[in-house]
Amino acid sequence: MNDAKKKTEDIELDERAETPEAGSAAEPTLEEAAFDEAPALDxxxxLRSERDAYxxxxxxxxxxxxxxxxxxERDRREAEQYGGSKLAxxxxxxxxxxxxxVEAxxxxxxxxxxxxxEGIELTMRELLNVFRKHGIEPIEPQAGERFDPQRHQAMFEAPVPDTRAGDIIQVMSTGFMLHDRLLRPAQVGVSSTPSGSSSSK
Incomplete structure (x- = not known):
């Protein structure tokens, strides 16, 4: 009777030794650990790719x-400076x-x-003051100055003694600049005297 009881206890001890304790997990193998890390790396x-895209x-x-x-900002500045160009x-x-x-x-x-x-002249001066207030400046070339196609418009050409080709010989109308833009070129007559025909002064 005691021998049978002892054998039964020995069998139970062997089974408890082979059975892992509750709550404890078996250590994973290297292959299992590598398999678990692969999805985490992916x-x-x-996530890194998504972060870089964002x-x-x-x-x-x-x-x-x-x-x-x-x-x-550029459009606002241009509107301030050039918005009134049509009215000007x-x-x-x-x-x-x-x-x-006035000239007549x-x-x-x-x-x-x-x-x-005097009233007409005052009106003329006041108009020029308003022009200057808004950045409009007159272009008033003088006879003898060189023709500048960026600021002048040649209305005719004529050979004039004692001038060079390209000299302004007559001013027909004043031009105007709106800040750094040409609003209207000054209309002028230009000498067409051939080179070497002008007399030395």
């Missing part, structure tokens, strides 16, 4: 926003007519209508 690479998109959006800001161009004939009126006045007319002539 997921890490995927960073690239963010940098592009940032560059686009900066370019849009610069374009907006439409006002130039008013200047021309006032100038012709004779001494007799000035003596007879001094107040009227």
């Amino acid at each position: 997921e890490l690479e995927h 960073r690239d998109r963010f940098m592009r959006a940032l560059a686009d926003a900066e370019n849009a800001r610069k374009r907006g 161009r439409d006002m130039l004939p008013v200047h021309d007519n006032l100038r012709r009126a 006045v004779t001494e007799d007319q000035r003596a007879a209508s001094a107040a009227l002539i």
Whole structure:
């Protein structure tokens, strides 16, 4: 009886020795560990790739926003400086007519209508002051200056003694600049005297 009981206890001890304790896991082999790490590495690479894509998109959006800001700033400056160019161009004939009126006045007319002539001259000066206030400056070449195609418009050519080809010989109308842009070229007559025909002074 005691021998049978002892054998039963020995069998139970052997079974407990072979059976792993509850809550303890068997140590994984090297192959199993490598197999478990592979999905983790793939997921890490995927996350890095996704991060780089988002960073690239963010940098592009940032560059686009900066370019849009610069374009907006440039458009705002141009609107401030050149937005009134059409109105200014439409006002130039008013200047021309006032100038012709002043230049056509004779001494007799000035003596007879001094107040009227003075009013026209004051209006002319006030118009020029308004032009300058808005960045409009007159181009007033003088006879003898060289023709500049960037600022002058040649209305005719004529051979004139004691001049060189390309010299301005007559000014027909004043030109105007709007800041650094040509609003209207000055209309001039230009000498066509051949080279070597002008007399030395």
